[in-house]
Amino acid sequence: MLHITLPHSTRQVTALIFPGDLIQTGFAPLCANATLVTAAPGEVWRMPFSDVETLAANDPAIMRYLSDVVARRIARQTIHAASLGRLDSEQRVATLLVELALRTGRCLPQGVVFDLPTGRKDIADYLGLNPDTLSRIMSRFRNASLFSHDERNTILVQDFAALAARSPAAASLMALGVAPPGLSIDSDLERLA
Amino acid sequence: MLHITLPHSTRQVTALIFPGDLIQTGFAPLCANATLVTAAPGEVWRMPFSDVETLAANDPAIMRYLSDVVARRIARQTIHAASLGRLDSEQRVATLLVELALRTGRCLPQGVVFDLPTGRKDIADYLGLNPDTLSRIMSRFRNASLFSHDERNTILVQDFAALAARSPAAASLMALGVAPPGLSIDSDLERLA
DNA sequence: CGGAACGTTGACTGTCATCAATCTCTGTGG
DNA sequence: CCACAGAGATTGATGACAGTCAACGTTCCG
Numbered sequence: 001m002l003h004i005t006l007p008h009s010t011r012q013v014t015a016l017i018f019p020g021d022l023i024q025t026g027f028a029p030l031c032a033n034a035t036l037v038t039a040a041p042g043e044v045w046r047m048p049f050s051d052v053e054t055l056a057a058n059d060p061a062i063m064r065y066l067s068d069v070v071a072r073r074i075a076r077q078t079i080h081a082a083s084l085g086r087l088d089s090e091q092r093v094a095t096l097l098v099e100l101a102l103r104t105g106r107c108l109p110q111g112v113v114f115d116l117p118t119g120r121k122d123i124a125d126y127l128g129l130n131p132d133t134l135s136r137i138m139s140r141f142r143n144a145s146l147f148s149h150d151e152r153n154t155i156l157v158q159d160f161a162a163l164a165a166r167s168p169a170a171a172s173l174m175a176l177g178v179a180p181p182g183l184s185i186d187s188d189l190e191r192l193a
Numbered sequence: 194m195l196h197i198t199l200p201h202s203t204r205q206v207t208a209l210i211f212p213g214d215l216i217q218t219g220f221a222p223l224c225a226n227a228t229l230v231t232a233a234p235g236e237v238w239r240m241p242f243s244d245v246e247t248l249a250a251n252d253p254a255i256m257r258y259l260s261d262v263v264a265r266r267i268a269r270q271t272i273h274a275a276s277l278g279r280l281d282s283e284q285r286v287a288t289l290l291v292e293l294a295l296r297t298g299r300c301l302p303q304g305v306v307f308d309l310p311t312g313r314k315d316i317a318d319y320l321g322l323n324p325d326t327l328s329r330i331m332s333r334f335r336n337a338s339l340f341s342h343d344e345r346n347t348i349l350v351q352d353f354a355a356l357a358a359r360s361p362a363a364a365s366l367m368a369l370g371v372a373p374p375g376l377s378i379d380s381d382l383e384r385l386a
Numbered sequence: 387c388g389g390a391a392c393g394t395t396g397a398c399t400g401t402c403a404t405c406a407a408t409c410t411c412t413g414t415g416g
Numbered sequence: 417c418c419a420c421a422g423a424g425a426t427t428g429a430t431g432a433c434a435g436t437c438a439a440c441g442t443t444c445c446g
Contacts, residue, residue, distance in 0.1 A: 004275055006361035009284075012275040026264030029272050030368035053257070057250045064246070070263055071219030077270045079222050082197055082205040084277035085321025089434065091202075120393065128278030130435050135394055152443085168199035175223035282402070313425065323403050328426055345411080 001039045001122065004032040013126035015077065016117070018103045022069045024049065039117035075176055079169050084128045087168060092127045093137045094166035097147070099173055101157055111147075111158040118153070194232045194315065197225040206319035208270065209310070211296045215262045217242065232310035268369060272362050277321045280361060285320045286330045287359035290340070292366055294350055304340075304351040311346070 002023065003013040017023060019042065028034035056063040083092050105114040117123060124131040142149060146166075147157045157163055164170035195216065196206040210216060212235065221227035249256040276285050298307040310316060317324040335342055339359075340350045350356055357363035 002271075004271065006272075006275055006279070007364065009275075009279050009361040012279045014271045014274045024260075024264055026261070027267040027271065029268040029362075029365040031364035032272070032275070032362075049260075053253065053260075057253065057256060060246060060250065063250060067217075067242075067246075068219070070267075071217055074220040074263075074267060074270065075222040077267065077274060078195075078197065078207045078220065078227075079199075079225070081207050081270065081274050081277055082199055082202070082225070084274060085318075086199070086202050086205045125278075131393080132395085132436080133434055136434095139394070168202040169222075169225075171200065171224035172222040324424090325404080325426080326402060329402095332426070 001037045001117065001126075002028065002034065003037065003125065004029065004034045006032055011125050012128065013122060015073075015080070016099070016126065020069070021073065022066065023073075027073075039122060040115065072176060075172075079172050079176075083169060089127070089129055089133055090137055090140070091167055092129065093134065093141070094163055095169045095173070096123065096127060097141075097155070097157065098160075098164055098167045098170045100155075101160065101163070102173055103178060105157075108156075111156050112160055113154060113156050116153045116155060194230045194310065194319075195221065195227065196230065196318065197222065197227045199225055204318050205321065206315060208266070208273070209292070209319065213262070214266065215259065216266075232315060233308065265369060268365075272365055276362060282320070282322055282326055283330055283333070284360055285322065286327065286334070287356055288362045288366070289316065289320060290334075290348070290350065291357055291360045291363045293348075294353065294356070295366055296371060298350075301349075304349050305353055306347060306349050309346045309348060 001013055002015040002017060003011050005011045015023075016039070017036075023036070028036075052066070056066055079095075083095050087095065100114050100116070101112045105112040120131045120134055124134045127134065141147060146159065146163050147155050150156060164174075167173075194206055195208040195210060196204050198204045208216075209232070210229075216229070221229075245259070249259055272288075276288050280288065293307050293309070294305045298305040313324045313327055317327040320327065334340060339352065339356050340348050343349055357367075360366075
């Protein structure tokens with residue numbers, strides 16, 4: 001979870017980093033108190049940029065992979081910006097749920113299951129909403145039985161189509177796919193290391 | 194000006210492209226009716242991505258330039274997301290004015306001069322605002338004599354510091370600088386061509 | 387059992403979107 | 417040169433949506 005806090009303003013979670021994603025120090029603006037925080041257990045590989053450069057220069061597949069993963073990040077940020085700017089709060093929440101379902105969800109016979117990142121506050125900050133408002137909307141969705149709320153932070157979406165219908169960005173997110181194609185992430189990172 | 198329109202939603206201008214910037218087809222999400230429109234006269238160079246790849250692989254300076262320019266684009270989009278999510282309408286307008294002043298402004302003895310992109314609607318769509326609201330805020334700023342409005346689309350900012358004080362993102366935008374350092378854009382693009 | 391952190395829900399307020407009327411500017415045709 | 421039309425900008429009145437504040441519930445600790 002990458003978040004920044006502009007001076008005299010409140011925190012904004014600007015990006016959710018999922019497995020296979022790539023970030024670079026330069027992605028975060030200066031003077032904005034940018035920090036990278038884990039929302040769930042995960043593994044991070046860190047390496048000097050110069051090493052990445054030489055590897056990319058020597059192997060076209062790696063270069064292609066890197067540029068692809070960066071292009072996807074920009075596309076996602078573009079969608080996120082459109083959400084923040086143009087969608088009402090219900091649509092934004094639906095969009096986040098679609099995103100989480102696509103990227104971290106496991107398919108079960110009853111539907112798609114995924115975990116919410118820790119804390120309502122974090123989610124609200126990602127969506128540019130108030131935690132209270134977010135809570136209200138989640139209750140509304142639950143009453144409309146869009147999903148059920150088994151454990152603390154686990155969501156089971158029974159009817160994914162109904163959820164996607166509430167998010168104008170659903171089609172775009174699905175088009176972006178789950179993980180970058182072409183190379184397997186693991187093997188790739190192992191070669192980089 | 195890159196804008197997208199999510200289905201069943203209104204248009205969002207997601208990025209302003211300035212001289213020296215670089216975009217790629219993959220930056221725009223699919224299923225979102227993405228289009229690239231000029232807001233002012235300018236020159237665009239277009240080339241196949243494979244050519245860029247080979248050039249970057251052969252010249253570390255070009256690779257460094259490309260990754261730098263992309264990192265800046267992401268940093269800007271991050272700031273823009275924070276604006277849309279967390280700033281009120283006055284702060285967003287101030288932020289845009291700071292951005293335009295920094296990137297397209299000319300310094301005169303009386304202050305900084307720059308042009309507004311064509312049409313209030315475009316600007317409003319960039320800021321996630323209503324054109325009416327935007328107009329009100331511009332009037333408020335003019336009454337506070339933050340700037341004067343000589344011709345139709347020309348803005349003269351007398352007191353840049355006062356304007357920057359109204360934008361929480363001003364410091365971050367200034368830290369990003371005007372153009373990517375290192376290589377001159379023109380000579381670089383000419384070599385690429 | 388008690389306390390703290392977090393989530394939920396209700397009542398109220400403020401900001402911004404919407405709609406409509408008016409004004410300004412530009413280009414066209416008489 | 418003037419009248420007119422059309423597009424865009426401004427501004428006011430109004431309403432809806434989301435933020436704020438506060439009270440209450442829940443869960444998880446010690």
